[in-house]
Amino acid sequence: MSKTVRLRKGLDIRLIGIANKVKTEAKVPKTVSIRPADFHGMTPKMLLKEGEQVKVGDIVFQDKYSDTIKYASPVNGTLKAIVRGAKRKIEEIVISADATQSFDGGTPIDHSSLSGEEIKNTMLAAGLWPFVRQRPLDVVADPKNEPKAIFVSAFDSSPLAPDFDFVLHGKAKEFQAGLDALAKLTSGKVHLTLNGKSPADAAFKDAKGVQINTIVGKHPAGNVGTQIHHVDPINKGEFVWTLNAQDVAIIGRYFLTGTYNAKRTIALTGSEIKDPQYFETIIGANVADILDGKITTDNVRIISGNVLTGNKIDQDGYLGFYHNQITVIPEGDQLKFFLTKGWFGPGFDKFSNSRLFPTFLSTKKKFRLDTNLNGEERAFVVTGELDKVFPFDILPMQLVKAAITNDIDGMENLGIYEMAPEDFALCEYVCTSKIDIQDKIRQGLDVIAEECM
Amino acid sequence: MKFLENIVNKMEPKFSKGGKLEKWNPVYESFITLAFTPKHTTKLGSHIRDGVDLKRTMITVIIAMVPALLFGMYNTGHYEMVAASGNLDLAYGAMFWDKVLAGAAVVVPLIIVSYGVGLGIEFIFAMRRGHPLHEGFLVSGMLIPLVMPADVPLWMVGVATAFAVIIGKEIFGGTGMNILNVALTSRAFLFFAYPTSMSGDKVWMSGLTENLGKVKDAKEANPEVVTQLAENLDGFSGATPLGDLASFMTPDAVLKGENIEAGANAMEKFTSEYSLYDSFMGFIPGSIGETSTLAILIGAAILLITGVGSLRIIASFFAGGFLMGVILNAAGGPYLDLPPVYHLVLGGFAFGAVFMATDPVSAAQTANGKIIYGLLGGMMAILIRVLNPAYPEGVMLAILFMNVMAPIIDHYVIAANIKKRLKRVKQA
Numbered sequence: 105m106s107k108t109v110r111l112r113k114g115l116d117i118r119l120i121g122i123a124n125k126v127k128t129e130a131k132v133p134k135t136v137s138i139r140p141a142d143f144h145g146m147t148p149k150m151l152l153k154e155g156e157q158v159k160v161g162d163i164v165f166q167d168k169y170s171d172t173i174k175y176a177s178p179v180n181g182t183l184k185a186i187v188r189g190a191k192r193k194i195e196e197i198v199i200s201a202d203a204t205q206s207f208d209g210g211t212p213i214d215h216s217s218l219s220g221e222e223i224k225n226t227m228l229a230a231g232l233w234p235f236v237r238q239r240p241l242d243v244v245a246d247p248k249n250e251p252k253a254i255f256v257s258a259f260d261s262s263p264l265a266p267d268f269d270f271v272l273h274g275k276a277k278e279f280q281a282g283l284d285a286l287a288k289l290t291s292g293k294v295h296l297t298l299n300g301k302s303p304a305d306a307a308f309k310d311a312k313g314v315q316i317n318t319i320v321g322k323h324p325a326g327n328v329g330t331q332i333h334h335v336d337p338i339n340k341g342e343f344v345w346t347l348n349a350q351d352v353a354i355i356g357r358y359f360l361t362g363t364y365n366a367k368r369t370i371a372l373t374g375s376e377i378k379d380p381q382y383f384e385t386i387i388g389a390n391v392a393d394i395l396d397g398k399i400t401t402d403n404v405r406i407i408s409g410n411v412l413t414g415n416k417i418d419q420d421g422y423l424g425f426y427h428n429q430i431t432v433i434p435e436g437d438q439l440k441f442f443l444t445k446g447w448f449g450p451g452f453d454k455f456s457n458s459r460l461f462p463t464f465l466s467t468k469k470k471f472r473l474d475t476n477l478n479g480e481e482r483a484f485v486v487t488g489e490l491d492k493v494f495p496f497d498i499l500p501m502q503l504v505k506a507a508i509t510n511d512i513d514g515m516e517n518l519g520i521y522e523m524a525p526e527d528f529a530l531c532e533y534v535c536t537s538k539i540d541i542q543d544k545i546r547q548g549l550d551v552i553a554e555e556c557m
Numbered sequence: 558m559k560f561l562e563n564i565v566n567k568m569e570p571k572f573s574k575g576g577k578l579e580k581w582n583p584v585y586e587s588f589i590t591l592a593f594t595p596k597h598t599t600k601l602g603s604h605i606r607d608g609v610d611l612k613r614t615m616i617t618v619i620i621a622m623v624p625a626l627l628f629g630m631y632n633t634g635h636y637e638m639v640a641a642s643g644n645l646d647l648a649y650g651a652m653f654w655d656k657v658l659a660g661a662a663v664v665v666p667l668i669i670v671s672y673g674v675g676l677g678i679e680f681i682f683a684m685r686r687g688h689p690l691h692e693g694f695l696v697s698g699m700l701i702p703l704v705m706p707a708d709v710p711l712w713m714v715g716v717a718t719a720f721a722v723i724i725g726k727e728i729f730g731g732t733g734m735n736i737l738n739v740a741l742t743s744r745a746f747l748f749f750a751y752p753t754s755m756s757g758d759k760v761w762m763s764g765l766t767e768n769l770g771k772v773k774d775a776k777e778a779n780p781e782v783v784t785q786l787a788e789n790l791d792g793f794s795g796a797t798p799l800g801d802l803a804s805f806m807t808p809d810a811v812l813k814g815e816n817i818e819a820g821a822n823a824m825e826k827f828t829s830e831y832s833l834y835d836s837f838m839g840f841i842p843g844s845i846g847e848t849s850t851l852a853i854l855i856g857a858a859i860l861l862i863t864g865v866g867s868l869r870i871i872a873s874f875f876a877g878g879f880l881m882g883v884i885l886n887a888a889g890g891p892y893l894d895l896p897p898v899y900h901l902v903l904g905g906f907a908f909g910a911v912f913m914a915t916d917p918v919s920a921a922q923t924a925n926g927k928i929i930y931g932l933l934g935g936m937m938a939i940l941i942r943v944l945n946p947a948y949p950e951g952v953m954l955a956i957l958f959m960n961v962m963a964p965i966i967d968h969y970v971i972a973a974n975i976k977k978r979l980k981r982v983k984q985a
Contacts, residue, residue: 117605263605339982411604433604439562439593446594447612454608459864460617461608477597479610480590482691483733486614487922488867499923499974517975525602532603536611537733542602 108300109334111321113495115457115530117263118470119411119433123371125270127382132205133389136179137198138164142425143234144243144546145553148175148194156183160207161364163231164197172247176231178366178386179205196422205386210362215281220288227285227355230364234425235351236289239332239344241549241557242524251345253292253336256283256352258308259299261326262410262529266371266382266428268349269305275353276307282356286347287313297331308349321495329527333496338522348426370423374411374432375472376404385423391430392420399432405475407431412529413542436476447479454478457493457534482537493530498522500531504541507548512555515548525549565589584680586689615692617865619699621856622912626664626703628852629845633707633763634660636842640765649840663763664845667702670711674718675701682727693732693739693918694722700740700912703846704905704953707763709747709754717743717750737960738919741953748953756949758796761842797843798831799904799942799949824894836902847908850901857911866915869927874910875901877935885943892943900939909938909952919960923970930966934959 140148149168152158158177167173179201187196215223224247227233238245245251259268272279287294293315298304300320309316317335324330328346338344347355350368357365366387373380378400385394395406399419407414409427423430440446445453451461455471463469490500498519506514525542532541571578572585589595591612599606634656639647675698676690683690701718721743726735748755759766772787831841839849847853860866882897900906914920914934921930934955941951948954 119605337981339978405598405604407604413602414604416604431604435598437596437598439565439596441561442592442594446592447610448616451608456608458607458609458614459862460613473605475598475604476594476606477599478594478606478608479612480595480597480689482611483731485611485693485733485918486865487917487920488924488927491924497974497977499971501922502971517978518971519978529603533605534607534609536607536609536614538606538610540601 106315107317107335109317109319109321109331110300111319111325111330111334111495113492114322114324115493115534116261116322117411117455117473117533118468119263120375120470120472121373121377121380121431122264123266123373123380123382123429125267125382127270127369127384130383130385130389131393132179132201132203133386133391133393135184135198135200135390136177136181136386136388137196137390137422138175138177138388138425139196139422140165140194143167145241145550146173146244148197150186150194150197152183154183154186157181158183158199160205161230164199165194167244170246172228173233173244174228174231175234176364178364178388201386207361207363207365207367210358212362213359215285215288215359218288220290223285223288226359230358232355232358232364235347235355237346237426239329239338239346239524240521241553242526243553245343245345249343251290251292251343252338253332254286254290254294254345254347255328255332255335256286256294256296256314256347256349257326257328257331258296258304258349259326260410260428261299261323262412263323264371264373264429264431265326265410266369266373269302269308271369271371271382271428272307272349272353273305274307276305276310278353278356278360279307279349280311280356281359282352282354283311283314285355285359286345286352290345293336295331295335297328297335299326324495324527324530327526329522329524330495333498333522340516340521342521348428350428351426368423368428370427371429372398372432373429374407376401376432376434387423387425389423390420391417391423394430395419395432401434403435403437404432405435407433411473412533413526434472434474436474438476440476458489458536477538479536479538481539484537484539486536489534489536490531493534494528496522496527500528503548504528504531504539504544507544507551510548510551512551515552516556520545520548520552523549561592565593580684583683583687583689587680587683590689611692614865615695617863618696618860618912621859621865622696622699622703622846624852624855625846625849625908625912626699628839628849629703629847630660630664631656632660632839632842632848633663633845634658635840636707636762637663637764640762640768659763663707664702666711667705667709667714667845668699670714671701671718672698674715675722678719678722678727682731686731691732693726693735697721697726697739700846701743703908703912704740704744704844705747706755706760706844708760708766713747713751713754714743717747720746733918735918736964737957738913738916741913741957741960744953745957758800761797761800761844797904797949798827798836798841801827801830827895828899831903833899833902836899841903844905844908847905850907853907853911860911860915866911867917867920867927869924870915870920870931871910873928873931874914874935874938875907877932877937878906878910878939879935880932881936881939885939895943900942904942904950905952906935906938909956910935913952913956914959919963921963921966921970923967925973926963926966926970929970930959930963933962 147168148165150165160180162177163174164177165175181199181201184200185198189195234244236245296311296314297317297319300318319325369382369384371382377398383394406417408417408424411431442448454461494500503518525545528541528545570576572582637659675694679694721739725737725739725742729735837850841848879897882900885893921927938952938955
């Protein structure tokens, strides 16, 4: 019983620098790093000390308050440093990787003979669990809860996103094994949602044991949040788990080979990248080698993830745990004279969801956008603009206001349980008043986590 | 623009924290951000942002008002000459440049007073709150002169602007926080505080009150001599079409023995005096910016093409007005018989629908709420106009009333959305 969903609302931000479909094996990174900040709300408890040897799949730390959730090392090497910030908070765990990496030597695990509980325990023990995220709250799933469904999106619609059909081509077996394992974790269904705009790769199209849905529309059609809302929405007290398609393959690989092989194909994208293309690398890899000689201009912003939801990183920063791409765009820290490039200019270089710039007449032109706010923060004035890019039956501005005012009843009633900050990324993009909406929603979710969960 | 940038870079430290002129930072920021979109880059969340900002949105509204403003100037000039000569049949196109100049001489000071007083107060509040000027008043400051009668004294405009900015907006927290439309608040203030200058027959033509005064003085000084001016202005009304219409309803008309029972006759008389064409084009007396429906519709087109104005509000406001016109027609009666189309082109109806009701801050904020808000606003405007002859201009009061009601409309729209979600739970 598959579902087809058509979205009328949304926005595809057309940027220059989409990756060519060429895949290169990146060099083994000198260091990899795990950042606890990638797992919102998690406090790590270290199980290894600086200087100790680690093998791939060894548990490096666990969640202090939910100690069954463990985090594994993606490489063989030495624990180089535990970087601490204010109040000795662990900000980053750096592992220096051996020059050659081997992922052999595991014994395959027959997932078909395991029960759901056993699969769960295997995944927890192997450090695979952090790949599973839950709604509400958009955090690493709590293994104690029973999800009513599991959602995997077969495509990413965000700007310059990697093409999953290309990335997972030929990995159908691993992907299917991952889906099989996940199917045992829920009494409900595993939903795999395809892009209705283009034919899907065999890995997705021929997936078994899942409900295959199709969604047609602009971004955020590829976000799991949108898909959940239109296929099987979350109500208070219910849980839905979500996974990134590449991570399903990593889980499948673990069951097929018995080792934690956190290899991921990422897209190196953005207007400031010479010859954007795909790289195969490891989660948490230092991106310095990948970026070496690729950046065409000075003064750029390097983002792990996409331009809407990613994190700013340094030139020798690390690929985020959940990220499938690196984006490099120009930094916008220049004054812009109002008649030429500024607020009253003709605006041929501006991309806007409003029709206030002549570029709205073109539906093809691609843009080189920088990180300038293009204005200053104001109170909410313009109404209705958020609705245009928000394909949910939820009132976005009212929900954001409820989040800003810590109005718990309001947030519950207006549908915060279905929401993740990434669902509001486009709202944040189009907001005339330049309010940091994703951050406000995250703060709202934190209040809900504290008071209602 | 390098040299301007250099100036900015040189000034920056003086106004920033710890600098000599730190206190004036909000004022400095306001001017600098006018000349340059600032260097601010994204810190949290999305790394790229839409090109649009509040400045561009607001300037678009001002551009949309320009046709109404230019026409209003000309019309003001025209009726100033009519009032001076008493010649109602003065050809509309004659003495074009003289009328432009005469109109500008009346309207430009109004604009200067409105912006001067309003921005002055805004700067004081901005400095107190330590933020740069927010753009809301750029639009309000232009709307205020456009909703004033041409003959209003400048000091009144200043007082009304001050009242509207302080009581209508700043005490609620500034741009984006106000409950009532700022420009209408100023007009309502004058309407109730100085009714003789804001309503009646004599205020719509610049100089008319003064000229009538002269005639009166001359008469008192020497009742024998009838001056040329007195002759010209004898029996001259100067009323707006709506004022004329309202007189159908008042006991005065009855006392004068006019045959108001013959509603059709009255209507005929009215429609021959004010043709639909003249009313649509704006060749009628009225507040400065409101007379020409054509100019206003050009503005509406700008607002709708750019997406700044809400089609939901504008369309439903017109629909509401038309609907109420039809209903009143069905009821029948002296004033009630006015064809609905007339209602849409007379008085401030079109101006209110396009520029006032669409104010996103004081209007309903939900998509469905906007339709209800517009519909009720349009109906109310015509209802007040027709059934309460004391207020021939119902639009201002209708919109202010709907401003107050907008949060309630939104409340029920939101409640419906919540109910839909709760229903889902029960099904499961």
